[in-house]
Amino acid sequence: MDWMERERKFILQTYTRQEVVIERGEGCYVYDVNGKKYLDLVAGIATVSIGHCNPQLVERLKKQLEKLIHVSNLYYTIPQIELAEKLHEITGMDKFFFCNSGTEAVEAALKFARKATERKKFISFTGDFHGRTMGSLSVTHKEKFRKPFEPLISPVEFAKFNNAEDLEKKVDDETAAVIIELIQGEAGVYPAKKEFVEVLDELREKHEFLLIVDEVQTGFGRTGRWFAKEIYGLEPDMMTMAKAMGSGVPIGCCALKEDVAEKIQAGDHGSTFGGNPIACTAALATVDVIEKEKLVENSARVGEYFTERLREHFENVAGVGLMIGFDVNNAPEFVRKCLENGLLVNNTSENRIRLVPPLIITEREVDEAMEIMTK
Numbered sequence: 001m002d003w004m005e006r007e008r009k010f011i012l013q014t015y016t017r018q019e020v021v022i023e024r025g026e027g028c029y030v031y032d033v034n035g036k037k038y039l040d041l042v043a044g045i046a047t048v049s050i051g052h053c054n055p056q057l058v059e060r061l062k063k064q065l066e067k068l069i070h071v072s073n074l075y076y077t078i079p080q081i082e083l084a085e086k087l088h089e090i091t092g093m094d095k096f097f098f099c100n101s102g103t104e105a106v107e108a109a110l111k112f113a114r115k116a117t118e119r120k121k122f123i124s125f126t127g128d129f130h131g132r133t134m135g136s137l138s139v140t141h142k143e144k145f146r147k148p149f150e151p152l153i154s155p156v157e158f159a160k161f162n163n164a165e166d167l168e169k170k171v172d173d174e175t176a177a178v179i180i181e182l183i184q185g186e187a188g189v190y191p192a193k194k195e196f197v198e199v200l201d202e203l204r205e206k207h208e209f210l211l212i213v214d215e216v217q218t219g220f221g222r223t224g225r226w227f228a229k230e231i232y233g234l235e236p237d238m239m240t241m242a243k244a245m246g247s248g249v250p251i252g253c254c255a256l257k258e259d260v261a262e263k264i265q266a267g268d269h270g271s272t273f274g275g276n277p278i279a280c281t282a283a284l285a286t287v288d289v290i291e292k293e294k295l296v297e298n299s300a301r302v303g304e305y306f307t308e309r310l311r312e313h314f315e316n317v318a319g320v321g322l323m324i325g326f327d328v329n330n331a332p333e334f335v336r337k338c339l340e341n342g343l344l345v346n347n348t349s350e351n352r353i354r355l356v357p358p359l360i361i362t363e364r365e366v367d368e369a370m371e372i373m374t375k
């Protein structure tokens with residue numbers, strides 16, 4: 001029996017996988033069980049930011065594995081404290097709650113928003129994706145994901161993305177928080193307009209709701225900035241992070257400003273694994289490599305080059321750093337053909353391709369990808 005048959009036998013079929021069994025990875029490349037090499041423009045869905053099995057990450061993880069793996073949050077552990085200090089430096093946020101994924105970071109933010117404001121209502125946007133657990137699903141727009149699981153948490157309203165007038169109608173003094181993806185990722189890479197975000201910021205002042213910026217996909221250099229909020233000059237009340245944070249090792253985080261954090265008490269939220277020494281060491285190593293190798297700058301420069309090259313051949317190309325989307329006629333077929341030719345890409349709909357390669361990608365590797373995609 002081959003690996004794919006074995007997978008189907010005991011693994012719940014919630015995923016439609018590509019026909020490939022990946023065995024190892026190095027830099028921007030992965031290799032399947034037959035030794036075939038693929039250039040990876042998916043990077044574990046925008047996670048493997050410093051490249052597959054980055055040697056510095058592996059080395060630091062090995063050392064930590066030999067020292068301490070897990071003790072829970074009943075005790076103080078050093079990597080968690082060091083990571084919080086580092087995140088304060090790069091995010092400008094004040095307090096950090098650690099968890100294990102993006103959806104958990106959003107769950108935490110929603111709970112903290114209700115506790116801090118003593119209000120109930122959430123506003124999200126058409127096209128937004130925030131996760132698959134009951135709270136984060138409640139602020140995720142796609143009907144197909146939501147419908148079978150209703151009733152979800154309420155009240156939640158979806159304002160039209162990039163439509164200030166509609167947003168103005170929907171927010172009020174009952175609104176606990178507005179949650180937004182500044183660049184919608186799962187929808188296919190659609191950035192918010194600066195004027196729209198300015199109105200959102202003004203409305204926050206007027207109605208005193210909290211602003212949660214979901215940086216799960218955009219964070220840690222993906223957009224050519226450390227965080228997408230910098231592009232908009234925004235200072236959110238809370239910020240969610242995950243994906244690229246541990247370069248493939250599961251970790252998530254909800255960051256808070258001090259005035260929200262001071263309303264949260266012991267027992268309000270928790271996670272057994274959240275902030276464990278292995279995950280935090282991975283995040284510390286990731287941030288270190290991003291800084292030392294100037295990967296935020298690389299993301300901006302190579303992202304621009306990639307976007308320009310794509311514009312010569314494809315329609316509706318949108319690129320912010322190394323978060324890139326474009327249209328094709330038949331996206332699932334395009335993904336399959338790329339795979340056959342040694343390239344991993346991902347489609348977010350029937351006609352939209354999303355590229356989120358490792359931040360270490362070079363112009364030469366972009367040329368290699370372009371050759372395959374244009375073929």
Ligand SMILES: Cc1ncc(COP(=O)(O)O)c(C=O)c1O
Binds near residue numbers: 106132181185216
């Ligand atoms: C913006 C955003 N928020 C939240 C999530 C959920 O993250 P996770 O899959 O780690 O739960 C995702 C995942 O794609 C995302 O893109």
